[in-house]
Amino acid sequence: SVLALNGKGYVTGWGDDWQGESSGPTKLTDLVAVAAGESLSLGLTQDGQIRAWGWDIYDATTVPADMGEVVHFSASYYRGTATGTDGKLRVWGNGSYEVANVPPGLGPVQMAHGGNYHVVALVGSNAPDHFPLTRIRMVKGLPMNHQVSFVGTADRFSAMALPPGISFDTITGTFSGTPTEAGRFNVRVTAEKGFSRVTRIIPFDSGLPRNFGEWRAVHLGSTGNGAMDDPDGDSVPNLMEYALNRNPLAAEQGPLVSQDTVMANGQTHLALTYDRPKEITDVRWIVEVSSDLSSWSSGNPATATTSIVDQGNTLRVTTRDAAPLTGAVPRFIRLRVEKTTGN
Ligand SMILES: [Ca+2]
Ligand SMILES: [Ca+2]
Incomplete structure (x- = not known):
């Protein structure tokens, strides 16, 4: 199956759907990222939590409860992987060939992906660079100025899907301007350093006074x-x-x-x-x-x-x-x- 996410957090899936892996997420509306694996689909909420749907064989849709705020995640062969802000890797679901047994002391993990029967992890010297969970509240018609918080170092930032009236300084990572519309906007912010990139969706709430x-x-x-x-x-x-x-x-x-x-x-x-x-x-x-x-x-x-x-x-x-x-x-x-x- 293939999953696609729009800027408002709605997921569309297509392809094989025999366990609801394509059609299951239609009720979820607060996702900021998605991943499709074998009969398993995963989504990341605005709060940094994983949602799983599809086939629960190997307990693949039963997400570990102790992950904290997730930075990176992937779905593979009836299996999910996720890395938290703490740099710890969690693997759940299909554990054939001991693939769900994370080597003791591994880390800090920046990201990981699974194949059918193996997992590869990118390990760094620090906990993964990330944007901490932030929700930005704006008032329609009221000038705002907000610098993104970022844990790590970045040469430059970029932002996509800005709310109407808001602009973004790519050097300082600062949003500014006057929102002209009320509503919820999911802004995709990326920090770049050399060849590495870290992305997060930051929800903006533009409301009335x-x-x-x-x-x-x-x-x-x-x-x-x-x-x-x-x-x-x-x-x-x-x-x-x-x-x-x-x-x-x-x-x-x-x-x-x-x-x-x-x-x-x-x-x-x-x-x-x-x-x-x-x-x-x-x-x-x-x-x-x-x-x-x-x-x-x-x-x-x-x-x-x-x-x-x-x-x-x-x-x-x-x-x-x-x-x-x-x-x-x-x-x-x-x-x-x-x-x-x-x-
Ligand atoms: Ca009056
Ligand atoms: Ca009046």
């Missing part, structure tokens, strides 16, 4: 960026624009929140619906109810959340007044947004 400081840096300049400022003059202060996923530099037409009624226990209740960004952690959204516009209550038992709908980047939350609309006393409902921590 998670705190008010990031949001201000993305959306606002150095003036009019306070929580209570209103640079677009739509009477919605910046903090509220942030908490309700609005644009602080454009006066939106639609209402901030929508007010409606819902039925609960056979009675009609006032309800309020708003959209809140999922990533935000430094804001509290508090729905308050009152019968006289002067004394307000919130939380259980004054209000109850009736629905939360996942809309991708935002959650649409509907909260109702616990007291029914009876007509005997008026009821009012409002949303208060409160900053909890940080700047």
